[in-house]
Amino acid sequence: MPNDRLGRPLRDLRISITDRCNFRCVYCMPKEVFGRDYQFLPRADLLSFEEIIRLARAFVENGVEKIRITGGEPLVRRDVESLVAQLAAIDGLDLTLTTNGALLAAKARALRDAGLKRVTVSLDSLDDATFRSMNDVDFPVRRVLDGVEAAAAEGLPVKVNVVLKRGVNDGGIVDLARYFRGTGHVLRFIEYMDVGHSNGWRMDDVVPAAEVVRTIDGEFPLEPVEAAYRGEVARRWRYVDGGGEIGVIASVTGPFCGDCTRARLSAEGKLCTCLFAVRGHDLREVVRGGASDADVVNAIGAVWSRRTDRYSELRTAETATLPKIEMSYIGG
Ligand code: SAM
Numbered sequence: 001m002p003n004d005r006l007g008r009p010l011r012d013l014r015i016s017i018t019d020r021c022n023f024r025c026v027y028c029m030p031k032e033v034f035g036r037d038y039q040f041l042p043r044a045d046l047l048s049f050e051e052i053i054r055l056a057r058a059f060v061e062n063g064v065e066k067i068r069i070t071g072g073e074p075l076v077r078r079d080v081e082s083l084v085a086q087l088a089a090i091d092g093l094d095l096t097l098t099t100n101g102a103l104l105a106a107k108a109r110a111l112r113d114a115g116l117k118r119v120t121v122s123l124d125s126l127d128d129a130t131f132r133s134m135n136d137v138d139f140p141v142r143r144v145l146d147g148v149e150a151a152a153a154e155g156l157p158v159k160v161n162v163v164l165k166r167g168v169n170d171g172g173i174v175d176l177a178r179y180f181r182g183t184g185h186v187l188r189f190i191e192y193m194d195v196g197h198s199n200g201w202r203m204d205d206v207v208p209a210a211e212v213v214r215t216i217d218g219e220f221p222l223e224p225v226e227a228a229y230r231g232e233v234a235r236r237w238r239y240v241d242g243g244g245e246i247g248v249i250a251s252v253t254g255p256f257c258g259d260c261t262r263a264r265l266s267a268e269g270k271l272c273t274c275l276f277a278v279r280g281h282d283l284r285e286v287v288r289g290g291a292s293d294a295d296v297v298n299a300i301g302a303v304w305s306r307r308t309d310r311y312s313e314l315r316t317a318e319t320a321t322l323p324k325i326e327m328s329y330i331g332g
Pocket of ligand 1: 027028070071072073074098099100101121122161163190191192193194195199327328331332
């Protein structure tokens with residue numbers, strides 16, 4: 001289990017199981033780029049569930065303790081429950097999934113029965129008009145909230161992730177805090193990042209984490225909570241009155257590359273060692289090329305041991321315009 005060149009171990013893996021999504025969030029998969037003619041990956045190019053499981057086991061051999069299933073939108077991939085069941089059978093693995101919540105009400109029970117441990121739901125606004133315009137497919141916020149409630153009713157702990165874009169949904173911070181206080185669901189605010197190159201990111205669009213904390217603290221006083229483990233990306237705060245916890249992920253204003261223990265596997269089997277990678281390492285070629293299990297383990301270890309990425313610590317206005325892999329491809 002090699003550390004990378006900056007001494008960081010491999011602990012977390014995000015597996016994108018599809019590059020498709022049923023939303024067209026303006027900051028992630030804008031319609032002008034991901035329109036009707038957009039060529040998504042052909043089915044034969046996607047890793048099969050069998051290949052994903054084989055790779056997941058090899059990542060665990062390299063030190064991975066936590067896997068997050070993501071996409072695209074993972075719940076649009078057929079039989080996702082069966083993949084969850086097979087991943088959940090891997091010993092000692094913390095398994096979770098990130099979803100936009102659109103199909104969660106229908107799938108929460110099957111996912112829980114398959115062995116999912118918890119779920120993260122992306123939800124950028126409680127205001128229906130704002131939510132519909134951000135997802136850009138006119139999807140009502142109520143149905144995502146139904147998904148959150150269905151997951152909780154099945155006993156799945158829920159985190160709710162909010163990406164804030166200045167002037168778009170930053171007016172709703174306190175409403176979100178008020179709504180989720182006391183529910184046990186942890187609300188987390190993520191700074192809008194310069195992922196990919198189709199979202200036209202500008203620094204002015206970012207709402208700094210410190211501002212989010214100040215805004216909520218002004219209404220519901222907060223106090224800091226110690227980080228639970230090395231590599232925890234969210235800075236945690238709790239309501240002084242016992243109303244629960246929130247987290248802020250300062251990916252832009254407070255980068256955490258020094259503690260980044262995360263790898264990403266794209267739906268077609270490219271291993272990326274940074275969210276801001278320009279290209280990945282082809283593991284599908286390795287698994288389809290007749291490699292033994294030990295060869296697959298070694299291939300992953302070799303990539304990790306050469307890793308030097310720390311993009312967010314080096315970010316400038318210039319780097320933001322460099323070509324990078326899209327989030328919908330690499331897995332959010
Ligand atoms: N479809 C699933 C979902 O909606 O959660 C999983 C994939 S999505 C790419 C994962 C997360 O990335 C979502 O919470 C989304 O809001 C976030 N995201 C996408 N583009 C982003 C960006 N430029 N900066 C910060 N977060 C972003």
